[in-house]
Amino acid sequence: MNIDFARARETMVEQQVRPWDVLDARVLETIATLPREAFVPQAVRSLAYADTELPLGHGETMMKPVLEGRTLQSLLPQAHESVLEIGTGSGYLTACLAHLCREVVSLEQHADLADAARARLAAQCIANADVVVADAFAWTTDRSFDAICITAAVERVPARFTDWLKPGGRLFVVRGRSPAMEAVLVHRDVNALRTDSLFETDLSYLAGAAPAPAFIL
Template sequence: MTDFAAARYFMVEGQIRPNKVTDHRLVDVLSELPREAFVPESARGVAYVDDDLPIGKGRFLLEPMVFARMLQAVAVQETDRVLDVGAAGGYSTAVLGRLATSVIGLDCDEGLTAAATAALAGQGIANAKAVTGPLAEGYAQNAPYDVIVVEGTVPEVPAALTEQLAEGGRLVAVVQGSGSVGEVRLFQRTAGIVSSRILFEAKPHALPGFEKKASFVF
């Protein structure tokens, strides 16, 4: 039988703290929240692996270190309204729910949304809601958001998402570069203008629904 408390401890001490994650609120949540509660039973034994974790249907949870560094970069505050894009089984939404005032966990798969809803309720996280819809379109009915987190690699961040940022809002995503490794980028809206900068390199799996549309050449 897996000792999940020990696995969670070693995730934090072996993957999180040594990789420049110093936000004590974030570290506390990662130390306490049971990641295994948000993955299929078949994956629970490897819930704390230091890699993207496959959860079925071609979907993955982000590698813990990458996820933690992305969340630290957007500096989630207790008063923030958050959109979690590609929420899958709800783990990322739950972490954000412990850090922010309210969270929308968006996924394109109704089955994953149902699983996330059940898992969030099981952990007593009442300020987070799982919804279903196209990932690249965001969730405009609850916009604007102070923070948007994109849980996977995308070829580019669509305007539909950056337009849902509040003034001073931050968005973090892994944008595919010219090679096989992506760039974790932090976007921010200031005086109505959205700018971005590269934070570090990472190689998460791609999120569905962000594929560039083919263009016709005449």
Template sequence: MNKANMNLDTKNLEQTRFNMVEQQIRTWYVLDADILKLLYKIRREEFVPAAYRSLAFIDMEIPLEHGQVMLTPKMEARILQELYIKKTDKVLEIGSGSGYMTALLAEKSSHVYSVEIVPELKTMAEINLHAHDIHNVTIEQGDAAHGWPKHGPYDVIVLTASTPVLPQTFQENLNPGGRLFAIVGEEPAMEAILITCTAPGAYTTKKLFETCTIPLENAQPSEKFVF
């Protein structure tokens, strides 16, 4: 590829990124200037599997190995905005995926503990984060669908896939003032919620929006009533 074509490709890439921010993310009420700048700094396409790189800025979930997905760009940005992450915050992420959401969280916080159940995705996330010189992250392999108190309590907890029922363990591992984002419910009726620990043992829940995404592996099932 000659230099002129490389410059053209770079220009087209940046225009597509700009369109994603302006047409998908801003229009979904994500207006925090620092978050919008971060979407230009952390290059999403470099975390997307090669086979789907051309779809990196599309409003869709990107397939990963073992039936997992990357959330849509607007969902990732909205989660960041709702959590009001500070540079002093200790974050727990359930589901590392490709490492992109992990990278965004790491840029906003002091340290991210991210737990991934799929070994291949743990490796993928580690490689991607290392390539971007993001080091304030600890990725561990394990099943955290019912909580991960190992490094708690946390200031922020993010579940990157849905759960039919949110185990109480998660909110119990929040520091006072801590925030928890989760998508709760079963297809087709899921709801994104934000839980805040207002004082030790006291919590408020804010309903954010309706959505639908894949469940965490081994997520706590809802009770089934038999008539």
């Protein structure tokens, strides 16, 4: 099957991403430029621009393009900023973040996914993203970041994640219980955290952040 990926990318931007109120020029340029198909597993490459989550292995998935667009627009990394990504997955959102900011540190708990993401980033000549094999709930660092992007859902936002924010920094995450989840942007103000509700969605949970199973009698 011969697919015109450039045309598919243009259609995705105009028919999926823009209509979901993703209007920031830098974000749209990033999505319109980066070849999403280069980050999609070969088995599902024909679906690279479809309005659906895509399987990556280990129970992980690649977010829908519209949600990737809203994530980038909500976080809106600037050219001078450092970003922490929790959940590298395919490396596509990592690449988008790297296009928008100075530096990305991305955590991925599965070594094979991390290796594949590194190879894809290198193939696109993206040198300002560092993929680290680590469990976000065990990883430690003395660094803090301007922005944090969590690519899977949590029931509640763990304090260890917001502790990594610089003063004035912000964190994007989808929180709650499926299917009634909300995307939020958490801001670290001088003396407190402030949370803005963004939109409703549904997303697979980050490993270790899902609610405990409920027992039904």
